[in-house]
Amino acid sequence: MVMNNSNYNSTQVNATCPACGLLCDDISIVSSPQLTANKACVKGVSFFKRAFKAPTDTLPLIAGQASDLDSAINKIVEILHLSKNPLFAGLGTEVQGMRAIMRLAQKTNASLDHMHSEAGVRNTLALQNGGWMTTTLAEVKNRADLILAIGTDITSSHPRFFERLIENTDSLFKQQPPEVVYLGTTQDAAINVENLSKLPEILNALNALLHNKKLQVTHVADVPVATLQSLIDKLKSAQYAVLVWSASMLNIPHAELTIQSITQLINKLNETTRAAGLPLSSGDGDTSVNNTSAWLSGYPTRLRFNNGMPEYDNHQYATSKQLADCDAMLWISTFNPHPPIFTKAPTIVIGHPDTQFERTPDVFIPVGVPGVDHNGLMLRMDSSITLPLKKLRDSKLPSLTTVIAMIEEKLSNEVSP
Numbered sequence: 001m002v003m004n005n006s007n008y009n010s011t012q013v014n015a016t017c018p019a020c021g022l023l024c025d026d027i028s029i030v031s032s033p034q035l036t037a038n039k040a041c042v043k044g045v046s047f048f049k050r051a052f053k054a055p056t057d058t059l060p061l062i063a064g065q066a067s068d069l070d071s072a073i074n075k076i077v078e079i080l081h082l083s084k085n086p087l088f089a090g091l092g093t094e095v096q097g098m099r100a101i102m103r104l105a106q107k108t109n110a111s112l113d114h115m116h117s118e119a120g121v122r123n124t125l126a127l128q129n130g131g132w133m134t135t136t137l138a139e140v141k142n143r144a145d146l147i148l149a150i151g152t153d154i155t156s157s158h159p160r161f162f163e164r165l166i167e168n169t170d171s172l173f174k175q176q177p178p179e180v181v182y183l184g185t186t187q188d189a190a191i192n193v194e195n196l197s198k199l200p201e202i203l204n205a206l207n208a209l210l211h212n213k214k215l216q217v218t219h220v221a222d223v224p225v226a227t228l229q230s231l232i233d234k235l236k237s238a239q240y241a242v243l244v245w246s247a248s249m250l251n252i253p254h255a256e257l258t259i260q261s262i263t264q265l266i267n268k269l270n271e272t273t274r275a276a277g278l279p280l281s282s283g284d285g286d287t288s289v290n291n292t293s294a295w296l297s298g299y300p301t302r303l304r305f306n307n308g309m310p311e312y313d314n315h316q317y318a319t320s321k322q323l324a325d326c327d328a329m330l331w332i333s334t335f336n337p338h339p340p341i342f343t344k345a346p347t348i349v350i351g352h353p354d355t356q357f358e359r360t361p362d363v364f365i366p367v368g369v370p371g372v373d374h375n376g377l378m379l380r381m382d383s384s385i386t387l388p389l390k391k392l393r394d395s396k397l398p399s400l401t402t403v404i405a406m407i408e409e410k411l412s413n414e415v416s417p
Helices: 041-055 070-080 095-108 117-130 137-143 161-166 198-211 225-237 255-270 286-296 400-416
Strands: 002-004 012-015 025-028 036-039 086-092 111-114 147-152 179-184 239-246 277-281 301-304 311-312 327-335 347-351 363-366 376-379 385-389
Touching: 036 041, 070 311, 070 327, 070 347, 070 363, 070 400, 086 095, 095 111, 095 286, 095 301, 095 376, 095 400, 111 117, 111 286, 117 255, 137 161, 137 277, 147 225, 179 198, 179 225, 198 225, 198 255, 225 255, 239 255, 255 286, 286 376, 347 400
Parallel strands: 086 111, 086 327, 147 179, 147 239, 239 277, 327 347, 347 363
Antiparallel strands: 002 036, 012 025, 025 036, 111 301, 301 311, 376 385
């Protein structure tokens, strides 16, 4: 990936790419005379291209008018001070940014919800109801001999998955790459379904066959039972099968029950062999945000602070529900220029300097992009490894953590006697 860039030197810097949950840490950035990101995938190219193209000296805006940082902070404090039910949404940030957000939410009794939580909750509900057995990327690389991709081609959301984990010959235990089987709507699917709404039927049939139940039909969702039995036989004979799914792709009714069917397959397989699950992340720091929230409050996002104490409700504290009741919204998106969702309440945006708006927010503070303009920390999608994000250029933009700390300080002064 090559882009024009005249502001930086020609030193090669190794970097971690936060464009997806793989957090590929073998990217090398050369910034002059042209910006080059070696080994970056298509999503990484897009991320670095957008981040480096964005201005580094954008001024804050109050009601669309250029202002200074102190004035913008004062306006935010004014809005939050008057608010009784603020909503902190978007939450596109890394660990340190989320730590700061959690502190501010506790002081303002805010509710918190990530922009991709609709997908995340599908996993959470399955986990809460029956638990699950999941694996790490290292285990996939070193041990998996069968990958079953359910409802996803994997590469659409995580382009280097196969390059780094499946085709990688630097494995501790495997002699050859694992077999990959697709169950879904892709052209290459060994078991092709008309649409993903048929997945529940197929997964229930697979569970029945795994329990040695005889099906009184020849086809399930137009898939021959013999084909399903063949897949079960593959799973049973594998030494380490990994079942991969993407909750964000499962936009079907009661998707959490479909995920639970996957986890039940895994549980049963582990009675006679080894199997594990691998849920794919949705992006924009969702894994880091939810883990940080859990460390600090005991709960993932979709929580609210009440008199400084956390309350969790994955339905009531969803952004879609809170929009009707909130009297202020703080929208955060630092990795990508996602515009805020619409609300009639006063709107504060702290985010990517390239963010465009259909409706002018009350306050907009552009901040640096993590992994480009400042350092940071992120959890990989398997929640087993924390990787550092490096500062790659000098920028006049503050970090999200700095801005939140300034808001905290001003709020504390507001309530001091």
